[in-house]
Amino acid sequence: MTSNNLLKCLECGTRYDNDFRLSCDNDDSFLRMEYPERINLRQVNGIGKFTDWLPINEVLTTTAGPVTYKSEHLAEELGLTNLYISFSGYWPERDASIKTCSFKELEAHPTMQRLKESGHKAIVLASVGNTARAFAYVSALTGMDVYIVVPEFGLDKLWIPTEVTDSIHLITMNKGNDYTDAINLSQRIADLEGIMPEGGARNVARRDGMATVMLDAAFTINRIPDHYFQAVGSGTGAIAAWEASIRLRNDGRFSDHMPKLQLAQNLPFTPMVNAWNERRREIIPELDMPDAKSSIEKIYADVLSNRTPAYSVTGGLFDCLTESDGIMYAISNSEAKSAQDMFESLEGVDILPPSAVAVASLVKAVEKQNVNRDDVILLNIAGGGEKILKSEFSVSTIKPTASAKDSDIDLDLIMDTGSYRA
Ligand SMILES: Cc1ncc(COP(=O)(O)O)c(C=O)c1O
Numbered sequence: 001m002t003s004n005n006l007l008k009c010l011e012c013g014t015r016y017d018n019d020f021r022l023s024c025d026n027d028d029s030f031l032r033m034e035y036p037e038r039i040n041l042r043q044v045n046g047i048g049k050f051t052d053w054l055p056i057n058e059v060l061t062t063t064a065g066p067v068t069y070k071s072e073h074l075a076e077e078l079g080l081t082n083l084y085i086s087f088s089g090y091w092p093e094r095d096a097s098i099k100t101c102s103f104k105e106l107e108a109h110p111t112m113q114r115l116k117e118s119g120h121k122a123i124v125l126a127s128v129g130n131t132a133r134a135f136a137y138v139s140a141l142t143g144m145d146v147y148i149v150v151p152e153f154g155l156d157k158l159w160i161p162t163e164v165t166d167s168i169h170l171i172t173m174n175k176g177n178d179y180t181d182a183i184n185l186s187q188r189i190a191d192l193e194g195i196m197p198e199g200g201a202r203n204v205a206r207r208d209g210m211a212t213v214m215l216d217a218a219f220t221i222n223r224i225p226d227h228y229f230q231a232v233g234s235g236t237g238a239i240a241a242w243e244a245s246i247r248l249r250n251d252g253r254f255s256d257h258m259p260k261l262q263l264a265q266n267l268p269f270t271p272m273v274n275a276w277n278e279r280r281r282e283i284i285p286e287l288d289m290p291d292a293k294s295s296i297e298k299i300y301a302d303v304l305s306n307r308t309p310a311y312s313v314t315g316g317l318f319d320c321l322t323e324s325d326g327i328m329y330a331i332s333n334s335e336a337k338s339a340q341d342m343f344e345s346l347e348g349v350d351i352l353p354p355s356a357v358a359v360a361s362l363v364k365a366v367e368k369q370n371v372n373r374d375d376v377i378l379l380n381i382a383g384g385g386e387k388i389l390k391s392e393f394s395v396s397t398i399k400p401t402a403s404a405k406d407s408d409i410d411l412d413l414i415m416d417t418g419s420y421r422a
Pocket residue numbers: 102103104130131231232233234235236237238303304352354355382383
């Protein structure tokens with residue numbers, strides 16, 4: 001049974017039932033879920049709390065969810081009086097219990113539940129690591145089949161905090177292939193009968209799962225923040241934060257102003273920063289990401305390496321940045337690393353490289369006076385606590401079931417296609 005809420009096309013307004021639909025029949029725009037105007041929190045821990053604004057019926061039982069707290073030490077260092085941190089990861093001291101250590105688990109739980117409620121059993125996705133880990137873990141918990149395509153450089157991130165199950169099928173791509181090659185191969189696998197594409201930013205379960213970062217913050221702070229900081233790769237998390245703010249404003253209890261999106265990418269791979277700085281809706285590869293593959297090899301936060309982000313599409317990041325009068329920052333590896341050291345020593349928890357990029361962008365924003373001292377700021381630390389987790393739990397490495405030389409490979413060579421042909 002699918003949820004009673006409807007999906008609505010942002011371009012033409014056509015409404016659809018909420019099955020696992022990812023696109024409109026008439027145009028290329030995003031679909032967005034229509035939920036009750038006011039959200040009532042369910043009395044559970046984790047993101048199940050926000051079920052009213054998730055595209056699923058059953059209340060998720062996972063304790064995984066974002067945690068929002070007011071920073072003291074980093075705030076003092078930066079001279080800020082209202083800095084709030086949203087932490088997605090593992091940090092028992094703060095009741096943060098995402099054991100795959102990134103906000104990608106916020107996408108994975110509702111997506112797999114939406115898949116199940118729509119009557120499907122298998123899903124395919126491309127990832128550079130953190131998303132793969134999150135979906136593999138949820139597959140191990142639910143038994144739902146997941147096909148994961150990962151470029152070789154993402155392999156070290158492929159562990160889960162439980163036993164690996166037969167439901168996890170990992171396909172690696174040989175050296176020389178990047179995230180976009182993995183996306184291309186996963187799209188071919190998704191054409192097989194019986195395997196659903198996870199849909200990336202087009203999947204409302206992914207966006208609305210990530211949106212819980214903003215929801216949790218609004219319930220903790222009692223208002224919508226003035227600024228939202230995050231490092232972006234596909235743009236999904238930031239779009240989700242924007243959509244959550246629209247819903248919170250319409251709810252009426254959290255003030256009626258919207259946050260300014262302040263987003264960052266890692267130099268030298270900064271296609272969205274380059275396009276946005278010229279207020280261009282289109283990303284022009286020759287201008288905005290020349291030598292993309294070699295640039296991607298140089299970035300510290302390698303998960304921020306999507307060559308086809310959700311930027312130009314109606315409802316995508318360009319629209320959100322435009323509506324919020326947003327700012328984008330290009331952060332160097334050394335800026336990210338020193339921001340990481342500063343955060344870890346002041347706040348007392350290890351963070352992942354993309355979160356370091358987000359911290360560095362906040363440092364820059366303070367320097368450039370893009371925030372005022374007393375503004376209410378939400379800094380999304382979208383991944384962290386891996387060191388703490390690994391000191392407390394043993395993790396299992398996921399072994400590849402196949403490897404692909406490129407995205408055109410014969411699918412029979414990498415998977416049992418027989419079970420998925422009509
Ligand atoms: C920890 C972390 N932060 C930020 C990002 C970028 O998020 P998005 O792809 O939603 O833009 C990722 C992507 O994998 C991530 O793992």
